[in-house]
Amino acid sequence: MSGEKPILAISNLHVGIEGTEILKGIDITIPSGEIHAIMGRNGSGKTTAANVIMGHPSYDIEDGDVQLSGESILDLEPWERSRSGVFLSFQYPQAVPGLQVGNFLRKSVSSVRGDDAAKGAAFREDLKNAMSKLNIPSSFLSRYVNDGFSGGEKKRFEILQMMLLKPRLAVLDETDSGLDIDGIRTVAEGINEVVRGTENGALIITHYSRILEHVQPDRIHVMIGGKIVASGGPGLASLLEENGYDWLEERVAEGDVFE
C-alpha cells in the first residue's frame, strides 16, 4: 500500500515518568491493514508505550512523535484519541462499581461513534452478536464494569468493547494473558475481523506465541530496556519462545537482523 499513510507511526519516542526515562527512542510503523506484535521482558516498557499511544496523562513525552494516519496525536486528550479511532485493551482493566455494563457500552459507543450508532435495533443486534461470539452471557449487561469479573472475563470484555467501538487502531496489551484456549482463538478472530482486509491496524503486546499463531502478525518487534532491539517476521515469536531473551540479545550483539 505504498503512498498511503501508515495507520500508526511511532518515531524516536522518548518517554519518562517521574524523572526516569522508560522508553529510550522507539520506532514502529504499522501500515494500514497490518497487525504487528511487541514482545519483551517484564518491565521493558510495553505497557508504557501502549499508555502513551492512548494518552495517559502521567507520562512525559521527552522526544519523538506518535502519528495516526499521518497526524500527530500527542496533543489530543485520551477521549479525543478514542474518538479518532484509537483503542486500548488494558493489561489491567479497571473496575467501576455501580456502572452497568449495558449502560456503559451504549454511552461509549455513543461517545466514540456518535449517538446514532448507539441507538435502535442495529446496535442491539451488534451487541448481541459480539457477545455471543465472545461467549459473554447477556446477564453481564446488568453487572458493573469489571467489578468482580474473573481475569478472563475482563479480557473478553475488553474485546467486546473493541468490537463495538470499531477502532482504526487497536492496541492490545496482554489481552491473551489469563484467557483460556478458546478465549485466545476468539480474541484472535476478533482482531483479524477488525483489521484484515481493512485500512485499520492493530498492535498486539504479548508474552506468548500462541495468539500470534492465530493472528499471523505481519511483524514482530522485540522490546528490551525501553528499546526495540529486533524486528522480524512471524517466525521470530517461536524462535524467541524457544531460546529466550538472553539468546536474542547475544544474536543482536553479533549483528543478526531477523528479517
Add this chain to the structure above:
Amino acid sequence: MSQPSEAREAVGDYKAGWHDPENSTIRFDFGLSEQVVRDISELKSEPEWMTEMRLKAYRHFVDRPMPNWGNTEILEDIDFDNVCYFLRSSDQTGESWEDVPEDIRNTFERLGIPEAEQKWLSGVTAQYESETVYHSIREDLEKQGVIFLDMDSGLREYEDIVKRYFGTVIPFSDNKFSALNTAVWSGGSFIYVPKGVSVEMPVQAYFRINAKNMGQFERTLIIADEGSSIHYVEGCTAPTYSTDSLHSAVVELIALPGAHIRYTTVQNWSNNVYNLVTKRGVAHEDSKIEWVDGNIGSKLTMKYPAVILKGEGSHAEVISVAYAGAGQHQDAGAKVHHLASNTTSNILSKSISKDGGRGSYRGMAKIMPKAENCRMNIVCDALILDEGSRSDTYPTMEVGNASAHCEHEASVSKVGDEQLFYLMSRGHTEAEALGMIVNGFFEPFTKELPMEYAVELNKLMALEMEGSIG
C-alpha cells in the same frame, strides 16, 4: 424536569434556583414569639389541644440549647429572628392545577410535577412556602379508604386519628428542632392506609420554598394499618439567595403489624438552606419501614432517619446518600433501635465530598438486652473527590444482647487516576468519566428510586461534575 434556559443561566449550576415574585396573601413579620405561635394556630382554627401543644413546644424550643454536635459553628449562625415563620401564598388548596395561582403553577410545571402525576403517581400534594397549594389523589384509592391530605386538612377532617398519633413517635421534646417544628408546623402530609390496602404507585409530596429568609416547617404523619403498604416520595427545592432559609420538618411513620412503608426523599436544596429534619418510624410486628434518603444541596443538613423496631420480626432499611459540594456540610446517617426479638436492620450510607465540602456519617444502632436474635448490618462508604474535601464517620453501636449478629463496614476512597484514564480511553471526557464513577458510587441508592427520579439524580450529579472541570 425541564425549564427555560434563562432561569438556568441566572442561577448557575443549580437548576431549581429561580424564584417567582412573591404574591403572598398572608405574611408574618420576621421573628418568633409566643404570639406568632398563637397566630398560626388561630389562623388555622385549630382545636385547643393543638394550640397548647404548640405553646409547650415553643417554650421547650426557647429553653433548649443548640445541639453540641453536628456542625455547631454553622448552627450558631442561624438567626431565628430573621426568618419568616408563616407565609400563605394561595387562599385555597387547588384540586386541579387550574385552581393554582399561575406563577406557582408554572414553578411546579418547571419542576415536572404535573407530568409525573399523570405518568406514575397515585396522588400528589404540592406545598409552596407554608401551605399546600395543590392536592390530588386517585379516585380508586379514595374509594378504598386511603386518606392522603395535607396535614392541616388532616387535622380538620380526622382530628381523632391525628390526636391519637401526632407527636407519639417524635415528641416535641426530642430535640431543639422537633420543638421548633411542633411550635410552628404548617403543611406536610397526613396519610392513612386502611388494613390490607396496597397503594401500588407512589404518592408524592413536593416542597418548594420561594421567598427569601423563609422558614418551612412541614409536618408529616403516615399511618399504615395492618397488612397495608405505601410508598411515599418527597422532593424539595428552593431558590438560590444570598440570605439563608430554614427548613425544619418532622416526619412520623407508624407501620402497624405486617405493614410496609417506604419513604423516599430526594432533596436538592439550594446552598442557602439549613435543613434540620427529624424523621422517625415505629415498626410493629412483622412490619417493614424503609427510608431511602438522598441529600443533595443545602448549607447544612442534619438528618438521621430512624426506625424503632418495636414489634417482633420487624425490619428496618435505611439507605442514604449525601453529596457535599463547596460550602456544604452534610451530616447524615441513621438510627435504629432494636426493642423486640428477631428484628433486623440494614443501614447503607454513602457520601461524596467535593470542592471542600464535608460529608459526615453519624449513626446510632442499638440492640436492647431483651431483644433476642437480632441482626444488624451497617455499611458506610465515602468517596472524596479532591484534596480539600472531607469525610468523617461517627458510628455508635450498643449491643445489649449476646445473641445479636452485627456487622459494620466502613470505607473511604478516592477516585483513581487509572479508573479515570480507563473511562476516558472509551471516549468519555474527564467530567463524564467522573460523573460515571460518582453515579456508580450512588447506584445502590439510585436503583431504589422511581425511574424518573433516578434519571434526574444521575443528570444532576453529572452536571455537578461538569462544574468543577474544564
